[in-house]
Amino acid sequence: MRSENVEVETIPLRIRASSGSTVEGGQANVVRPALVARARRALGWFIGGVLGGLLFLPVPLVHLFGVAFFLAMTFLAFKTLGTTSVLRSAKGHCPACGKEGSFFLGLGWRTAKFPASTSCRHCSIGLTLTAI
Numbered sequence: 001m002r003s004e005n006v007e008v009e010t011i012p013l014r015i016r017a018s019s020g021s022t023v024e025g026g027q028a029n030v031v032r033p034a035l036v037a038r039a040r041r042a043l044g045w046f047i048g049g050v051l052g053g054l055l056f057l058p059v060p061l062v063h064l065f066g067v068a069f070f071l072a073m074t075f076l077a078f079k080t081l082g083t084t085s086v087l088r089s090a091k092g093h094c095p096a097c098g099k100e101g102s103f104f105l106g107l108g109w110r111t112a113k114f115p116a117s118t119s120c121r122h123c124s125i126g127l128t129l130t131a132i
Helices: 035-056 063-082
Strands: 006-017 022-033 086-093 100-103 116-119 126-131
Touching: 006 086, 022 035, 022 126, 035 063, 086 116
Parallel strands: none
Antiparallel strands: 006 022, 006 126, 022 086, 086 100, 116 126
């Protein structure tokens, strides 16, 4: 993403392990992309859906997959357009193993909603991230 199209906010986190232990002091970066950036990304999803749907259109019976692909990509385009805040990254200490690190939050366009579920890279225990 271009830096002039986004606004980044750092949010303090409380990290809770599935075992019940809790630690504070984590941080999450929430990105608020501008409408132009969201529209550009949504247009990419939509064009990909159109091209994918057209690819399967001439093949008998498989064209139904093309229609479903087009509808799914159109849904993703509208969801991307409506997403005003994206959870970009999170880091902190794992309450179970105590190691510091970043937490996996998906492939880059996860809506910033708390509590968010993830896991520790080191011990693989389930974690819940809550904004303080």
